[in-house]
Amino acid sequence: MLLSFDTATPLVSVALHDGHEVVAERPSDHPMKHGEQLAPLIASVLADAGVVRQDLTAIAVGVGPGPFTGLRVGLVTARTLAHVLDIPVYGVCSLDVIAVEAVDTGTVRGEFMVATDARRKEVYVATYDEQGRRTDGPHVVKPAAAATALPVAGDGARLYAEAFPHAVAPNRPSAGWLARVVTEERAVLLDPDPLYLRRPDAVENAHRKPVLPGA
Amino acid sequence: MSDGPLVLGIETSCDETGVGIVRGHTLLADAVASSVDEHARFGGVVPEVASRAHLEAMVPTIERACETAGISLHDVDAIAVTSGPGLVGALLVGVASAKALALGLGKPLYGVNHLAAHVAVDQLEHGPLPEPCLALLVSGGHSSLLRVEDVTVGVDPLGATIDDAAGEAFDKVARLLGLPFPGGPHIDRAAASGSSVAIDFPRGLTSRKDVERHRFDFSFSGLKTAVARWVEAQQRLGTPIDVADVAASFQEAVCDVLVRKAFDAAQFHGIDDILIGGGVAANSRLRAMATERAEARGIRVRVPRPGLCTDNGAMVAALGAELVTRGRAPSALDLPADSSQPITTVVA
């Protein structure tokens, strides 16, 4: 029994896959607040499927890229839970999950891109072949720098229609598709390490303002 | 082996990833991974750097604590975690990890107040807390005087800093003197060879007028500015600065105010026991001064050893164990991380 979740977008998504199919799936009701919603959602999908924590055999987690705070909630939950239950944990690039869903549900044909909101007027982007295999990325860039006439899945396409006129579904990664991606090995499986793609904002000591006002 | 519940505590409110394990009042493990070196070149804690470090350190620190304690995670009776106050992104890593432990082990979760945990940690060293007691909590993030009746129920704030925290003043003065971050231990060391009466630095909020309004409050911003002006004046004169004297005189001013106000509050509230906690309680002059003055006044002072004063997981576990022992209700799985959790909320 595979437990999967993704916290790389404003919405948290959690699912259970029994090796054949997704047996339970729950998206969060409100955007953000990943820290509050993830654990109760995990408890809920276990209850929905009538399984107990000891039935879990592996964990799949979206490793981003995405807003850092939510991303870390997902990753530390996956790492800790896998440690306690002594089961493996697989990381998947969250953009790859969007890509596989787009291919399998037929919203794209041939080469395409995935773009998600990176805030600060930037997007996370990656390029895929017709089977949903990543050929470039992920990068964090200004929409204009990645502008394309290709079909683009992910909420970045809807936010920046000028750069990405050909927007297609889906908008964000779902845990159900994440579970399918891992079960069917449709993407490269990674360690559960966050794809930050940006360095922390920090100002070195030398540039800080002096202690005395006006000094 | 003593009795009591076996509790694992997680602390990630600032730059230390702490995991402690206690059984009742007995400390079994206190594992800490610090990202302080990564912050040193920024002269202060950078929240995003701290949060990244917490994620990397979390599981290895849990493993290390279990190994030291010689227990399996499955043996623990409850999980406790700092839910606030602190840096929200940093708190979230600890809270999410604690929830995963609670879920994975099927054990209750307690989201606890960081300040109450600083009080409860002393039980690991000196046994049950006197009830009531007066707590002086001083660190880089807080400077408060509290009246503690039952640490599992609530804590009465009597006073707090109205500007900088005491530890912040240490950091800023260290920077002025060219000493590394964090400033506390470096000032303490430099002060050892200096004179505490070399320079008469101001004692904040101790004038008669201030005491009317801020009897049990602190202010360290004026002191910090006074040190800066003094250093600047010496530089203008071309006089070399005696770092040891400045450090000792500054430290004396901070400790004098802290101890004076703590004793005044204890007397005012008729309390005979004072407990000092938080990172600044590791300062050797503060410990010595409090002990000296206590003897003269017939008041008992308790200060945990320096390793338990700074932020750590043992303090969270200690409070958790007390909550379990006293049958307090645990937190729900949707427990938030609350960067400004009020001191009056012991369990969120």
Ligand SMILES: [Zn+2]
């Ligand atoms: Zn603290």
